[in-house]
Amino acid sequence: EDQVTQSPEALRLQEGESSSLNCSYTVSGLRGLFWYRQDPGKGPEFLFTLYSAGEEKEKERLKATLTKKESFLHITAPKPEDSATYLCAVQGQGGSEKLVFGKGTKLTVNP
Amino acid sequence: NAGVTQTPKFQVLKTGQSMTLQCAQDMNHEYMSWYRQDPGMGLRLIHYSVGAGITDQGEVPNGYNVSRSTTEDFPLRLLSAAPSQTSVYFCASSYSASQPQHFGDGTRLSIL
Numbered sequence: 001e002d003q004v005t006q007s008p009e010a011l012r013l014q015e016g017e018s019s020s021l022n023c024s025y026t027v028s029g030l031r032g033l034f035w036y037r038q039d040p041g042k043g044p045e046f047l048f049t050l051y052s053a054g055e056e057k058e059k060e061r062l063k064a065t066l067t068k069k070e071s072f073l074h075i076t077a078p079k080p081e082d083s084a085t086y087l088c089a090v091q092g093q094g095g096s097e098k099l100v101f102g103k104g105t106k107l108t109v110n111p
Numbered sequence: 112n113a114g115v116t117q118t119p120k121f122q123v124l125k126t127g128q129s130m131t132l133q134c135a136q137d138m139n140h141e142y143m144s145w146y147r148q149d150p151g152m153g154l155r156l157i158h159y160s161v162g163a164g165i166t167d168q169g170e171v172p173n174g175y176n177v178s179r180s181t182t183e184d185f186p187l188r189l190l191s192a193a194p195s196q197t198s199v200y201f202c203a204s205s206y207s208a209s210q211p212q213h214f215g216d217g218t219r220l221s222i223l
Contacts, residue, residue, distance in 0.1 A: 046211040103153040
């Protein structure tokens with residue numbers, strides 16, 4: 001059974017204080033790993049897809065990396081508008097199209 | 112471009128009532144799915160569809176029914192509402208199952 005564990009559950013940063021969010025996964029062959037951002041009262045918004053170990057993707061202050069067992073979302077010099085819940089999801093190659101989501105990391109960036 | 116539109120945004124039901132949550136997308140996406148989001152549980156897949164006329168069960172399908180008669184619409188039916196179905200429901204769509212999904216803004220459902 002595919003599983004995703006995100007840590008920490010919550011993270012408070014000061015503006016400009018860089019940090020990383022972790023997504024550990026177990027899957028029977030990775031088809032893709034997805035990062036989403038979710039603001040309160042809204043649906044998740046797509047950020048990145050990673051397909052193979054060693055792959056990296058960047059968008060503004062965010063950088064996602066992937067190994068065979070985990071993914072990191074690095075946040076460089078965050079701003080208050082980066083405050084949100086960040087969700088990680090995996091899709092395996094076991095014949096199913098299903099996405100399995102982690103419980104998310106709630107990030108708060110204080111000015 | 113409206114993207115994924117869910118209606119209603121809020122709904123209160125009594126136990127035993129039935130209702131349909133509507134989901135429509137205007138991106139010509141083949142893959143559509145329904146999730147529920149509960150505190151401390153994350154997003155869980157209820158049902159999904161890889162194209163018109165084709166649906167399949169997700170992780171938590173009991174108590175829910177779906178159909179896909181057109182590419183654009185994917186309604187979710189609660190057959191006999193129970194308090195355990197109180198949740199936020201999200202509909203999502205994508206070109207294919209392996210592509211990033213676009214989510215609607217959710218329906219907040221309370222069952223008394």
